[in-house]
Amino acid sequence: MKRLFSIVLVISLLNFPIKTEAQIQGHTIVARSDKAGITLYAEEREGLYRDFYLKFNGGMIVEQDWKNVTNPAFAPQIQTDDLNGDGQQELVILLTKGTETGVFVQEVHVFQYERRQIGDSAVKVPFETEVMDPIKWIRKNVTSTVHRNQAEIKINGTSYTVDLRALAPKHLFKKVIFGNRITYEIRNHHLIARLGGEVSSAGGQMGELVITYTYKHDHFQPQTATFCLKKDELINAAMNG
Known part of the structure; x- marks a missing residue:
């Protein structure tokens, strides 16, 4: 477009x-x-x-x-x-x-x-x-819940569980919040967006959602998305279809 x-x-x-x-x-x-x-x-x-x-x-x-x-x-x-x-x-x-x-x-x-x-x-x-807004894409394709000791994130059928005990966060949100940290980079001829995930009003990133874009139907849209720890180590994901 x-x-x-x-x-x-x-x-x-x-x-x-x-x-x-x-x-x-x-x-x-x-x-x-x-x-x-x-x-x-x-x-x-x-x-x-x-x-x-x-x-x-x-x-x-x-x-x-x-x-x-x-x-x-x-x-x-x-x-x-x-x-x-x-x-x-x-x-x-x-x-x-x-x-x-x-x-x-x-x-x-x-x-x-x-x-x-x-x-x-x-x-x-x-x-x-046009480059599809990652926040709008997240609203339609990502769900999450935050409990006392863990957070659960589901991205198009793939579930990620994050242990929060090491973070000992206070004042927990009901879901993971994305949008306070958004960066872009180019890697291997692909546009990539990185969005930090927060679970507490105290701040700090527990990890980030990494979105890789592809060009389709005359605009750039997300092709794949994964949730990664801060050091880019993939969180153990349970595939749910």
Whole structure:
């Protein structure tokens, strides 16, 4: 599914205004990749980078809904990889939206490319491809219960049991909470989301749900999901069909 966005092509035939670096007032470069030919600009406002411009060879894309913390340690990341197996590199933008105590949340944006013939020029234009929200997927495919000494998680028929006695948590939730820690990475040409699981208001992660995405029906959707301990050791899972 191609998401509609505001795009400015540096082609006079389209009668779009040509935006140069000097014309992006109040914006600074927050990330750049010579390999991808991409530069990200943003405006610092209210403690966050907002109102992004994605500059590529031929124009700019305006992304007004993007946000990223201003801490240089968590600057936006620009990556490229073939994530759908078509032999072409996708453009991946990783944003860090929150880094408060007990919270670390990233957001991913994946772009594919298409060539547009404008006059005598063939312009390689990026367009964003939907990545299914892992939280929405969890709501439909993951169930859990938390007891005094253990937590049980079921993912599409596969059950995981976690011994909580070593954690000695207090103020237990009724179910495992995902969403306070969300990170993304690329491994073996696959997009992977990692979501920390919490069982107590005292915080701390007992493990994480690892979701591997695949490209299907014009968007990226979860293909497999497992629950892992903090050190990536798979919890003993009882297969229930």
